[in-house]
Amino acid sequence: MPALDQALRAALAHRQPLLNELYAQGTDCYRLFHGSQEGAGGLTIDRYGPQLLVQSFHQSLERDQLLQLAEQCQASLGDELLLVYNDRSRGNSRVDRSDPVYQAAPEALEDLIGHEWGLNYRVRGRHAGQDPLLFLDLRNARGWVKAHSTDKSVLNLFAYTCGVGLSAAAGGAREVVNLDFAEGNLAVGRENGALNPELPAMQFVQSDYFPAIRQLAGLPINARRGQKLPHYPRLAQRQFDLVLLDPPAWAKSAFGTVDLLRDYQSLLKPAILATADDGVLICCNNLAKVALSDWREQVLRCAEKLGRPVRDCQVLAPAADFPSLDGQPPLKTLILQF
Incomplete structure (x- = not known):
């Protein structure tokens, strides 16, 4: 003690x-x-x-x-x-x-x-889920979005309770789309919007990540072998000025598997294609076992292969209330300028 x-x-x-x-x-x-x-x-x-x-x-x-x-x-x-x-x-x-x-x-x-x-x-100290409704280590990213959203279209992927979307709305974005699989998460996002009535309304899309982002990117949606695809909302192909990609470490659905360790590219590729020319993609990886330098190289190589080379790549570290003795915090955030 x-x-x-x-x-x-x-x-x-x-x-x-x-x-x-x-x-x-x-x-x-x-x-x-x-x-x-x-x-x-x-x-x-x-x-x-x-x-x-x-x-x-x-x-x-x-x-x-x-x-x-x-x-x-x-x-x-x-x-x-x-x-x-x-x-x-x-x-x-x-x-x-x-x-x-x-x-x-x-x-x-x-x-x-x-x-x-x-x-x-x-x-809420207690709710149906396990984690707090606001992840504090992403605060610097939300602040960056708030400062760089003026007149932009913003896509918030794996939106959780829509803190990034709220920050974009506060920063003067002309359009904010929050996408998450869980209606409970989006319901809290709507509450957050209602708690800030002076801000413009946001959009909320409840969908699995893979069919949604692949439609936006203009890519086909594939079913697992022998499985029939469940229902998913139809979305038109389009691009956004600012995209935030903050996936969980691992998740599996009928449409695909989120696996930050073994297959970050399957998440990243369609997100890049849904980002406009001269746009910004903010991508995150919260696995402590993944080194920033290795992941950064992987991200830049994926963009290059897609014919969307990154003009500028900025590392955004968590704030000082999340110290890291070795300078390698679990949450890694890259700001990619195309």
């Missing part, structure tokens, strides 16, 4: 300059403790507006440990926050909803509002 206490104190002190920047830009959603890099593997502590979310992935915290960590964070921030503890040390990192260590107060589990880049986001 003393070692964890000391590690958290160091992490909180290290973040103070960043927190001053975040408050100035209208952000109160950020990581306070990134345990894998700051001395306690499998432990994360995040702030989501009025909520303090503690999650343990390797072993459960004891109640006294949890309360002391929460008190330490609140004392450092000078704010009273609503504590939620998600013990995810069981199989497949699933939340233990029986809460044997700590039962959150009812008000901590209500629908709350957090803020990032001056925008309002839905916050």
